[in-house]
Amino acid sequence: MAAPEYVLGYSEQEQKRLMKQASILRGWTERFFRAAGLAKGMRVLDLGCGMGDVSLLAADMVGPAGEVLGVDRDAAALGLARERAAQNGCAGYISFQQNNLEEIRPGELFDAVVGRYVLLYQADPAATLRHVASMVRPGGRLIFHELDFGTVVPPWPEAPLWMEVYSIMSEAFRRGGNPPDFGRRLARTFLDAGLPWPTIQAEIPVGGEPGSYVYGWVADTVRSLIPRIEQLGLSTAAELQIETLAARMEAEAVALGAQLIGPTQFGAWVVKP
Ligand SMILES: C[S@@+](CC[C@H](N)C(=O)[O-])C[C@H]1O[C@@H](n2cnc3c(N)ncnc32)[C@H](O)[C@@H]1O
Incomplete structure (x- = not known):
């Protein structure tokens, strides 16, 4: 089965978006990794x-x-990841390799394989x-942080712009072949991979207040998705008024006092038997 074309693309704006997103996600990822037992001295594949x-x-x-x-x-x-590792003073124990995941063939086994x-x-x-999983030693860990934005949870009071944009984002993934509800499929995926039922935890981002990170997060993601959104005929950059989208979602939520429910964050892990 061929992998669908990478929906978010490789633009400079997407690189910046990934780093901004990472600062939003870091706390959740760290909690999942800690609960899963990632600890000092381990050898990790990201x-x-x-x-x-996530490597940092x-x-x-x-x-x-x-x-x-x-x-x-x-x-x-x-x-850029290599430069950042050098700036953070950890270049001595992080390395990066350009490869497709299906082609990784490391010589030694890892204590943990992680991915977000x-x-x-x-x-x-x-x-x-x-x-x-074949690259993890017995007793080692497989730890994944994935998300579910397959269904918009209607805010109360309902915020029409937020709901429309969230639905377009979700549809762009679904119709492009990437399940936006993948976070819900983690247990089945681990079982289909021949692994035990994973421990799963979830966290839900909530916004709606003035200055919330959710407006920029969603608008930046939609910006990276514009080529796919236009190709699928879901909307256009002009219709979405992408330059002012974050500000308009914020104005709507704040005026309504609407509590916005973001994508559920799932952490799932197993200890390899
Ligand atoms: C949404 S980004 C997440 C990046 C990072 N894990 C984080 O959370 O900041 C997904 C990354 O996975 C990479 N990727 C997806 N499928 C891949 C594959 N089959 N082989 C190599 N890289 C892949 C993409 O190039 C992209 O950099």
Whole structure:
């Protein structure tokens, strides 16, 4: 099965968006990693590392006695990830490799394989998981942070612009072949990969207040999705008035006092038998 074309693209704006998004997600990812037992001294493989944010977080957690390898197919992102590792003083124990996930063949086994927002982009996520599970030592961990934005939870009072934009975002993923509700499929995916039922935790972002991060997060994501949205005939940059989208979603929610429910964040992990 061929992987669908990568829906968010590889633009400079997408690189910046990934780093902004990473600062929103870091606390949740860290909690999932801690609960899953990521600890000092471990050797970690980060799948689809992009700009390196999860690799950098893992490096903070494993420390200089540990080791992190980030893998992504995007050479430009990896160049920036290397610079960031040097700036953070952890270049000695992080390395990055340009590769497709299905082609990784490391020599040694890892204590943990981790990934954030990566399984949903695979043509066959269970096959990817099965492949990478073979790189984890028995007693090691597989830990994934994925999301579910497949269905808009109507805010109360209802906020029509938020609901429309959220639905377009979700539809652009669905019709492009990437399940926006992948977070809900984690248990089944682990089982299909031949792994035990994972421990799963969830966190839900909530916004609506003045200055909330959710407006910029959604508007930036929609901006990266514009080529796909236009190609699918879901809307256009002009119709969405992309330049003012974040401000208009904020004005709407604040005027209504609407509590906005964002994408559910799922952490799922197993200890490899
Ligand atoms: C949404 S980004 C997430 C980046 C990073 N994990 C984070 O949370 O900041 C997904 C990344 O996975 C990479 N990716 C997806 N499928 C891949 C594959 N089959 N092989 C290599 N890289 C892949 C993309 O290039 C992209 O950088």
